Amino acid sequence: MFGLVLGVLFATTATVVSSSPPPHPLDPLSPVELTAVRSAVLASPLVPDRPINFHYVGLDEPDKGDVLSHAYSSHGRQPTLPRRAFVVARAGGQTHELRVDVSNASAATVLSHNVHHGAGFPRFTVDEQVAAALLPYKYPPFLESVRRHGLDVGDVTCGLFPSGWFGGGGGTAKPTRARLAKLQCFVTTAASVNLDARPVEGITLVVDLDKMAIVGYKDRVVVPVPQAEGTDYRAETVGPPFNGPAVAPGVVVQPHGTGVHIDGRIVRWANWEFHVGFDMRSSTIISLASVHDADAGRRRQVLYRGFVSEIFVPYMDPEEEWYFHTFMDAGEYGIGVSSLPLQPGSDCPANAVFMDAYHTGADGKPVKAKNVICVFERYAGEVAWRHTEATLPGPMITEVRPDVTLVVRTVVSAGNYDYIFDWEFKTVGSIKCVVSLSGILEMKATSYTHVDQIKEDTHGTLLAANTVGVYHDHFITYHLDLDVDGTNNSFLKNTINRMRNTGNPATGGANTPRKSYWTVNREVAEREEDGQINVNGAPAELLFVNPGKTTKVGNEVGYRLIPAGATATSLLSDDDYPQRRASYTKKQVWVTPYNKSEKWVTGLYAEQSTGDDNLAAWSRKNRSIKDKDIVLWYTVGLHHIPYQEDFPVMPTVSSTFELRPSNFFERNPLIRMRPPNANSPNCSCHV
Amino acid sequence: MFGLVLGVLFATTATVVSSSPPPHPLDPLSPVELTAVRSAVLASPLVPDRPINFHYVGLDEPDKGDVLSHAYSSHGRQPTLPRRAFVVARAGGQTHELRVDVSNASAATVLSHNVHHGAGFPRFTVDEQVAAALLPYKYPPFLESVRRHGLDVGDVTCGLFPSGWFGGGGGTAKPTRARLAKLQCFVTTAASVNLDARPVEGITLVVDLDKMAIVGYKDRVVVPVPQAEGTDYRAETVGPPFNGPAVAPGVVVQPHGTGVHIDGRIVRWANWEFHVGFDMRSSTIISLASVHDADAGRRRQVLYRGFVSEIFVPYMDPEEEWYFHTFMDAGEYGIGVSSLPLQPGSDCPANAVFMDAYHTGADGKPVKAKNVICVFERYAGEVAWRHTEATLPGPMITEVRPDVTLVVRTVVSAGNYDYIFDWEFKTVGSIKCVVSLSGILEMKATSYTHVDQIKEDTHGTLLAANTVGVYHDHFITYHLDLDVDGTNNSFLKNTINRMRNTGNPATGGANTPRKSYWTVNREVAEREEDGQINVNGAPAELLFVNPGKTTKVGNEVGYRLIPAGATATSLLSDDDYPQRRASYTKKQVWVTPYNKSEKWVTGLYAEQSTGDDNLAAWSRKNRSIKDKDIVLWYTVGLHHIPYQEDFPVMPTVSSTFELRPSNFFERNPLIRMRPPNANSPNCSCHV
Incomplete structure (x- = not known):
């Protein structure tokens, strides 16, 4: 797909011209770099037609091995990696793909050019x-x-x-x-x-x-x-009057200042370190997330790269004006482009810090997207761990550690809908992804003013006179390139199975009146088809483990996926066109071997795509995924039946999933967290 | 079960003797009342044996109709309702049930007495x-x-x-x-x-x-x-050293003070009003929760009474020392008794207010449980609703309303486990229940020090040398007596079903290339068996609706249940003894007609219960539940496979479900919420 590599030599990578520090290899392209990319494309004889419209310009990130060496090499000079752009432009009725080297922004070079002849088109500008x-x-x-x-x-x-x-x-x-x-x-x-x-x-x-x-x-x-x-x-x-529910205003105050340290686009907080990138198509990208292991005395890899790959929203009305409402917001519009400025104090709390980003207009010029990402420490009154021991003689023992988390937030206003995307980092080692839906429903005008008038299927809910909120789904697919303590991982399905008590210790039974129990059966996924899971099926825990790393007592180190509701799968028939384009939506979980070009679950060209280049298509190769560099694709799914409360603007509905360390640490990583200096007479937490 | 009513006249209810305001009809028994109950039982000739051990003393609440009249009668004097206790005591090897009138605490009277002859025993003192x-x-x-x-x-x-x-x-x-x-x-x-x-x-x-x-x-x-x-x-x-993850301390400051108003045990906050009760067996009870509807200009009923009815925790090891580990924490120990003092600043944030409670010792004397409930406004940085409109000419429109919620929290230290129970009230009208698990695993000693030594099923995870964390389940069952805008409700299962596009408008089709879609089929539960749902089955939305109340456009007003993960059902075989005792755990959802005596999902006598008096047993009558006063029973279920991170104390794992207004309001109830006075240049929210 990335086409013909031309016989252009790589520019040397030692000549980065910049007055600021050299960019991190995963930093999004800067305005200077974007401008240089545009000039190089416009100057290239490979695209003679005019006008040239830039539909996508994004970082063509260095090879993963090079980036990992850059990030985790503990001694010696970090290698300087090339800065390259990937461009999709339309000119002369054709879709052009170009790779441009901008390591030297004053002499950007087109490295490769290809005309796309397959199905589908790039996003709308x-x-x-x-x-x-x-x-x-x-x-x-x-x-x-x-x-x-x-x-x-x-x-x-x-x-x-x-x-x-x-x-x-x-x-x-x-x-x-x-x-x-x-x-x-x-x-x-x-x-x-x-x-x-x-x-x-x-x-x-x-x-x-x-x-x-x-x-x-x-x-x-x-x-x-x-x-x-x-x-x-x-x-x-x-209003006024503002006679809706009134709450007392509240502000988080941090008496010792913030715990967040941002260096360029690297965020360091508590035991976490990660890079915050941005892309026109996928919006915020979390990269190189690693967690410090205090017992081991070192940083350990967790997530190489995570981002929202697609938001597929099919509506459920077959009528002329509605049947084609089957949106792929990332591929058709670009959810990075749709990430709009966050409101301090309401989109993000007062203690948030904000980050900007850049994308490009159709003319290829950089467009600043101000305050599109915020980062804040979240004080939600939660508890990290606790125990009260009341069964021992002597004073009651109570130990409590309050929980504070770090949130990286982006809001994508995909037309009518507003998606609030949170990456929440927890000191326990979890990454929790939260997607909250708000904004406006797509509504259909109708002659009905009362439900009693309705005789046939209106494909939605009568929300107000002459107004139907149309049934639809949301399928939000995350690309999660987990590298659990290293790149080579395996995917485990640990099924939970009922056992009959045989009475025989050799088979796990015992001579007791108990008749049944459950146990865990470990299934290692060998190939891609083994990694395609409907999480609503039989009970199982799903883990990424590193078969090369074990704890002292011999458990493979791992992270597990914990879905938490919003596990709907598509109900469209397999032969229906929208379903062919998003055929991956019948399973929430897919696992693929890492392939740099497999970023977009709906394919590079989602607009008018036919399903020949999507996650399901790639996975038909049924590649080996055992003890390999593998990628988790997880789809949050919701069937949305509108209710009147969703009118005229929708109260937020949130869905989450969590990636949680599971035999990754030798023990609870918060055991040596400093206790709060509480002044409670019942608190044994003073030290 | 409540036995023989003796020929004792009700004490007159006009003679409440108290120096404080008269109690709310649902207030737990006060120390004065508990003392009076004890005296009346000890003085009663009906229980001649000594010693008398008090296993349960709780409020025998007035009839629901009387309480509702008391709470919602908008004019005239509120009726004074009787104050009564229900007592379970052991004496002479028998289980005695007594009802005691304490309307006049200086002349408490035993109203009824019964000796329990059926299966099971009361909780351990x-x-x-x-x-x-x-x-x-x-x-x-x-x-x-x-x-x-x-x-x-x-x-x-x-x-x-x-x-x-x-x-x-x-x-x-x-x-x-x-x-x-x-x-x-x-x-x-x-x-x-x-x-x-x-x-x-x-x-x-x-x-x-x-x-x-x-x-x-x-x-x-x-x-x-x-x-x-x-x-x-x-x-x-x-420690020291406390070299675990370090976070910056943070405190919520409310510049205009709290928004919580507590009058006795009635809590008023934003659009919510509810009563916070307490019981030895079930801990915190939320009653008479009603939400103010600004458009309608009135308070509307939502939840008559909600509490945790049982925590069933079966372990999955059939061995001699483990097979009987099948705990029913509420029925066997009492989770109210196990609700221990909360730590200010760590169990609950600095802006929390605390409430006390009382239970009784085996001698029947009141025992003060200090600070066992906290109430706080939660500022978690969430968004109530938002929309950015970028598609219209003119300046970009952005409207955001930050979300603040109210949390009522209790922590139950059920031996090794600590359950953090939150009732979270949202201005949108939702009640969200959160149960967070922390504390200590039950561990089994083993000779193994490394997983490579293990050949047979150890029924758990090797967490450390010689230490297995044993597999188990948690089934936390909520009793939720919803009264959606009145007592008579129906339970709807709105199934989401795939349709083939017939091309025929009469059947909902259209002459378009779209081949499929889904629609919603409404199923009204007629009888109890229709209300028993496994939420992991085919997609459906589950609602309590009031068939007697519709919105202006004709939708029945309702609340829907939104599970969010933790929907495990029991895997024990139906003939296994623990499963017979907790036979309701194969469905998360049960709906029963209201019956004042059906509070305890495992029956009044859970200790050594046989399953003859539990939710499933009552529901075998298959009573009518359509357009009736009905009760929702919802079970949060988790299969717990321990991981090393759970050792030596478990980081919190949280599970939630939500009761959300669904065509209850005419529109988004937050549309007229006062906007924040943000000072952002991009904010169009100034007014």
């Missing part, structure tokens, strides 16, 4: 989304429809929707290779900015994005646009 | 646990064994274990009716107070609790006691 959304205003049949629907064209806003793939090219039945997308429109007025609550139901336009022209149009049915009243969510329009 | 634990020191065969095991009797501590029920009476094969329990012993020295880590494996004693004498003894095998080193968890013994 913001510029073309804007340009396309303006086309209807100059399209007479649309203007006529707007009048027919009784609307003022000045109140109508349109948005670009991917057409999906339904057996041909461009979302049609014909196997064309055009970049066809759809436009649908909404009413907004001063009374309400909630466009999703006020769809102009029945109208769909088809746009050819390369020609930037409307090539299809349908005004199928007139449905009343829901009223504006009650749909807005801005404080200035809904 | 603390006094008899202490007395029994001392018996081995005067039992020569035990002293001889201690020598044979190479131990110093001064280092040995014994504890009382329920013998369970295995087909007869008293945990033996004989159908006796003796209160037989078991004693097992542990080594503690100055070097380590971690008794669970140092079992004297192989020795089991049987004690007759009524005779308070050892009636059985077995010293089956000598196994090395694990060494003390590395087992202690007290700060004073493990």
Whole structure:
């Protein structure tokens, strides 16, 4: 997929020109580097057509072995690694892939070039989304429809929707290779900015994005646009009075200052160290996460690279205006591009620090994304461990260690939805991923004003008069390149199985009246098909272990995956087009051998993808995954039945999973955590 | 079960003698009332035998209708309701049940008396646990064994274990009716107070609790006691140095003071109001939880009464010393009695307020349990709702409402385990229950020092030399008497089912290339068997709805149950004795018609219970549950495979479920929450 490597020599890597310290090998491309990439591409004879639109520019990270050497070599000079960009650009109706060396930003060099001939297209640029959304205003049949629907064209806003793939090219039945997308429109007025609550139901336009022209149009049915009243969510329009629930304001104060130390994009906190990257497509990337083992006196590897690879959101209405609503937010829009500034004091608490990022416009120029990541210590009143011993003579023993965690947060506003992504690091060694959903539902206009009127399937919930919140799913897939205490790991499925008490000690039984118990059977995954797990099946614990490393008593060191709800799998039929594109969504867990190019669960080109380049397609090779550098793919899944509380803006719903050390440490790593200096008469924790 | 009502007239209820305000009808019995109850029982000719041991004394709450009238009658004088106690006492080898009226504490009256003739016994008193634990020191065969095991009797501590029920009476094969329990012993020295880590494996004693004498003894095998080193968890013994993970201290400051208003045991906070009760058996009880609906301008009922009904913990080792380890902590010990003082600043944050409680000793005298409940506003940096709208012309719109919640916390130290129980109230209308497990594992001594030596099933994980953490389950069952906007509710199972696109609008299809989608099928539970659900089965949403109340657009008002992991069900075979006693553990969800006597999921007499009086037994009547006052029973279930990190004290593992309004409100109840006065340049939330 990364195509033909041209006979261009690598630029030497010793000539980084910068007034600031040299970047970390996994730092996102800086504005200087992005500018250099753009210049190199524009200057290259390999892409003669104009205009050139930059759909993706991201770090082409150095080889993993080199990065690991850089990060964990304890002595000697760290090697200087090349700085390279991977670019996907459209020009002359073709998709170009380029690798550009920017080790020397004043002499950036195109290393390779390839024209993509397979299925699918890169993400929409913001510029073309804007340009396309303006086309209807100059399209007479649309203007006529707007009048027919009784609307003022000045109140109508349109948005670009991917057409999906339904057996041909461009979302049609014909196997064309055009970049066809759809436009649908909404009413907004001063009374309400909630466009999703006020769809102009029945109208769909088809746009050819390369020609930037409307090539299809349908005004199928007139449905009343829901009223504006009650749909807005801005404080200035809904109140005063603010008679909703009132809580006392509260602020976390850290009397001895912060415990977070940030050096460039390296974060050090408590026993953790990791790098915070960023990408146009995947947003925040956590890399090189390692945990200090106080007993062993050394840092130990946990996660080489973790990020959200895709958010797949299929809607469950087969109607003309809805059947193609099968979004792949990362691949079709870019969730990095959709990561917008966080609000200090409300998106993140007062003790948060913020980080910026950069992506590129269609013209290839860097775009600053300010405050898109925040990092804060979370004081949620939790307990790390405790015990009260009341059974011994003498004073009661009570030992409690309060829990503080570190959160790295990004908010992705993927159109109507807002996803709050937290990477939460725990002193116990866990990484907890939290995804919280808020924002606005996609709503469908209907003539119904009361559920008693409804006779057939409306494919959603009547939320308000003339307003249906359409059923849909969310499948959020994490790429988790775990390296548990080293790169070579195995994936274990430890099944929990009922046993009958045989009475025979040789088979684990005993001569007692107990009839049954359970035990654990260890299954090592040999090949990819062994690593594909539906976690809603028979009980099992799923671990990444390092078969080359054991504890003193001989347990393999490991981390285990702990799902915690939100384990829905796709209910679409296997032959349905959206399901073919996201065929990995029938199992929450997949394990693959590490392959640098396998980052995007929906493939490099998710827009109009056909499923020929996704996680399930790669895994059909059924490669060996035992004692190898392996990657965990985990999908958080939710079936979303809307309720009236989700209107006009949704209260947050959160889902989590945890990666937890499991025989990784010799013992509870918090046993030697300093106790709080509590002044309680019952506290035996004074020292 | 509550037996013969004697011909004693109810004391008049207008003569409450108290210098403090009259108690709330659901307030736990006060020390004055408990003392009066004791006097009345001791003075009663109905229980002539001596001594009388009080195993349970709790509030016999007024009839639900009366309590509801008291709580929700908006005008006129609140009725004064009787104050009554329910007592279970042992005397003369019999289990006595008494109801005592203490409306006039200076003239308490026994209202009814019954002798229990069925299976099972009340919980162990603390006094008899202490007395029994001392018996081995005067039992020569035990002293001889201690020598044979190479131990110093001064280092040995014994504890009382329920013998369970295995087909007869008293945990033996004989159908006796003796209160037989078991004693097992542990080594503690100055070097380590971690008794669970140092079992004297192989020795089991049987004690007759009524005779308070050892009636059985077995010293089956000598196994090395694990060494003390590395087992202690007290700060004073493990450090300094405290070289574990160090975090910056942090304190929540509330510049405008607390938002919590406590009046007696009524807590008012934000849009919530509820009563915090307490019981010897179930610990904290949340009652009369209602939420203010700002749009409707009124308080609306949500939860009449919620509490932890049982914690069932079966171990998975069939051996002689382990097969009967099938604990029912509430029924056998009392988790209220096991609720110990919380540590300010570590068990609960600095902004917490504390509440006391009372239970009774075996002599019936009140015992103060100080600081056993804390209430605090939780500032965890979460977001209640947000949206950034970037698709409209003009400045970007960002509206964010930070989330603050209210936590009511209790910690139950059930012997080795510490359960942190949180009731978390959310402004969105949710009640989230969180159970966090910490404390000490039950460990088994073994001759193994390395996993390579192990050939057969050890029924656990080798955690350290000579130490196996034994496999076990936790089943924590909540009694949740939801009254969604009134007492009469129905239970809905809304199944999520795949549909094939027929192309026919009459059946919900459409003439589009989409082949499949899902829809929701509503199933109203008619009878109890319809309300027994394994939540790991086919996807469905489970709701309590009020069929008599709809929103303006006609949706039934409801609350839904959202499990979030920890949905394990029991793997024991149906014919196994522990499973018969806890036969409800194969489904997480049960729904029963309200019945005041059905509080205890393992029956009123859990100790040596046989399963004839538990949730499953009651539900065999298969009563109607449609449009009735119904109760939800939800069991949080975990299979616990120990890992080395759980040694010598376990880092907290948390599990949650949520009761969330679902078409209960007309819209998002937080839409009119006051926005934060943020000073961000990107914030459009100033007003």
